[in-house]
Amino acid sequence: xxxEKGGYDWxxxxxxxxxxxxxxxxxxxxxxxxxxxVLDEIRISxxxxxxxxxxxxxACGTAFYAGMVAKYAIEHxxxxxxxxxxxxxxxxxxxxxxPTTLVVAISQSxxxxxxLMAIRHAQEQKARVLAVCNTNGSTIPREADAVIYTHAxxxxxxxxxxxxxxxxxxxxxxxxxxxxxxxxxxxxxxAATMAxxxxxxxxxTEVLEAIEPVLDLAGEFADAPSVLFLGRHVGYPxxxxxxxxxxxxxxxxxxxxxxxxxxxGPIALxxxxxxxxxxxxxxxxxxxxxxxxxxxQEVRARGARTIVLAxxxxxxxxxxxxxxxxxxxxxxxxxxxxxxxxxxVFACELATRKGxxxxxxxxxxxxxxxx
Ligand code: AGP
Numbered sequence: 001x002x003x004e005k006g007g008y009d010w011x012x013x014x015x016x017x018x019x020x021x022x023x024x025x026x027x028x029x030x031x032x033x034x035x036x037x038v039l040d041e042i043r044i045s046x047x048x049x050x051x052x053x054x055x056x057x058x059a060c061g062t063a064f065y066a067g068m069v070a071k072y073a074i075e076h077x078x079x080x081x082x083x084x085x086x087x088x089x090x091x092x093x094x095x096x097x098x099p100t101t102l103v104v105a106i107s108q109s110x111x112x113x114x115x116l117m118a119i120r121h122a123q124e125q126k127a128r129v130l131a132v133c134n135t136n137g138s139t140i141p142r143e144a145d146a147v148i149y150t151h152a153x154x155x156x157x158x159x160x161x162x163x164x165x166x167x168x169x170x171x172x173x174x175x176x177x178x179x180x181x182x183x184x185x186x187x188x189x190x191a192a193t194m195a196x197x198x199x200x201x202x203x204x205t206e207v208l209e210a211i212e213p214v215l216d217l218a219g220e221f222a223d224a225p226s227v228l229f230l231g232r233h234v235g236y237p238x239x240x241x242x243x244x245x246x247x248x249x250x251x252x253x254x255x256x257x258x259x260x261x262x263x264x265g266p267i268a269l270x271x272x273x274x275x276x277x278x279x280x281x282x283x284x285x286x287x288x289x290x291x292x293x294x295x296x297q298e299v300r301a302r303g304a305r306t307i308v309l310a311x312x313x314x315x316x317x318x319x320x321x322x323x324x325x326x327x328x329x330x331x332x333x334x335x336x337x338x339x340x341x342x343x344x345v346f347a348c349e350l351a352t353r354k355g356x357x358x359x360x361x362x363x364x365x366x367x368x369x370x371x
Contacts, residue, residue: 010358012157012249016344017208020201022152022162023337026169027197035191037177043146044102044128049181052102055082056127058090058118059106060368062160062244063167066132067106068237070171073333077179087114088371091121101127104174108155108163109367110138117371119143132170134163148174157359158366159248161344164241165204168336172197196330200337203328207341210326214342217307217323218349221275227252228269228276229343230259230299232292235279238336242277242343248361249351259295270302279339280310280317281332288332289316296320309339 008014031037042049055074057067067084074082085095087105097103103122107115110133119129119140131144134152141147150166176193179185221227227246231239239256246254257266259278270276276299281288293316299306300320308321311329318324327338351358 009352010157010348012159012161012348012358015155015157015162016341016348018153019162019165019341020204020208022150022166023169023204024201025151025153026166027173028151030173031194034187035194036187037173037180037190037194039148039173039177041146041148042130042174042177044130046181048128049102049178051100052080052128052178053100054097055080055102055104056090056095056097056122057082057084057104057106058087058115058122059084060087060112060114062164062241063106063108063112063115065237065241065244066164066167066171067104068240069168069234069336070104070106070175072234073172074175074178076333077175078182078184080178080182087112087118090118095121097122097125097127099126099128101125103127103129104132104171105129105140105144106132106167106171107140108134108150108152108160108167110135110140111367111369112140113369113371116140116143130174132167132174134166156366158361158364159245159344159347159358164340165337169197169200172334193331196334200330200334203330203338204341206328207338211342211345213323214325214345215349218346218353222350222353224275225253226269226274227254228266228274228304229254229256229278230262230276230292230295231256231279232259232295233281233288234333234336235259235281235292235339238279238339238343239277241340242347245344245347246350248364249347249356249358250354251356251362252350259292262295262298267298267302270299270304272303274304275307276304277307277343278309279335280308280314281335282311282329283314283316284332293317293320309342
């Protein structure tokens with residue numbers, strides 16, 4: 001009913017708008033007044049955490065994209081080698097895991113069969129398994145050695161939204177906690193990132209308050225046969241997530257690419273009027289920002305239409321953008337928390353305009369309990 005949906009047309013839209021609160025709830029109680037992380041729920045001793053020499057993240061679909069983002073953050077903060085693998089591939093290739101491997105299984109529902117089977121395989125090899133999960137008491141956290149709950153509240157829409165953002169936050173917390181335990185980052189660096197994380201609910205609210213142009217865009221592109229999404233670094237999994245949302249909900253062909261891969265093949269797809277979304281990283285000390293702009297130039301030169309997501313005061317992007325979607329200023333690693341939101345809204349709105357059932361897309365189930 002409309003009441004259950006809090007006045008929104010879809011659970012998905014309600015859940016998109018719940019994201020500022022959901023992210024705040026993931027953070028709640030997980031740090032002390034000195035911004036030191038307090039993750040008592042990780043029932044793996046600090047000694048054991050110090051002996052870990054490899055992290056393997058396993059997940060499916062949107063949770064897998066959260067894992068891709070997590071790899072960038074965890075490796076940067078902890079210097080522990082971190083792999084991300086689709087749960088459905090993991091156990092069938094004789095993966096190298098053992099007692100000093102930390103396997104992180106990410107699952108909103110906690111019931112995904114592919115992920116559960118991968119966990120069991122890892123445990124047979126004596127790896128420690130930590131679940132990042134939203135559903136209290138579900139199978140995956142019950143079987144794992146430890147769990148970080150995301151506390152997003154029930155996610156009803158089949159397309160994951162607040163599930164994804166809170167998985168990101170939980171993974172950031174895990175990465176910072178490991179850095180704290182292992183001493184790879186200094187306390188003030190961790191505190192600075194924690195302060196930035198605490199500002200994220202307000203940043204996400206800012207994105208939602210300025211969402212009008214994205215709604216108009218969905219009207220404009222309702223008949224597009226295909227949409228591409230480009231990103232680099234943590235913007236790459238954001239691009240993959242934007243494409244997945246569009247496939248799931250609008251049933252149109254969509255693909256996410258690492259922008260640097262464009263010239264290695266996908267550039268052949270570019271043609272007049274093809275919508276191409278691009279996530280532009282903040283201007284930093286590295287060359288990432290300039291690289292994405294040059295990728296955008298390649299896209300523009302072939303007549304495709306660029307929809308550019310960039311920081312609000314990034315004037316360099318203006319010549320490369322047919323449409324600009326402005327994002328609040330955040331550091332590169334945290335940018336997925338704000339950059340994903342317009343893509344969620346775009347897919348939700350486009351599917352609505354096409355008359356599709358956004359909460360129950362065809363052929364999909366909320367949790368996939370068969371392998
Ligand atoms: C996301 O929109 C999808 N419906 C799907 O990819 C989902 O993320 C995947 O099936 C994993 O689900 P889980 O997080 O419940 O394990």
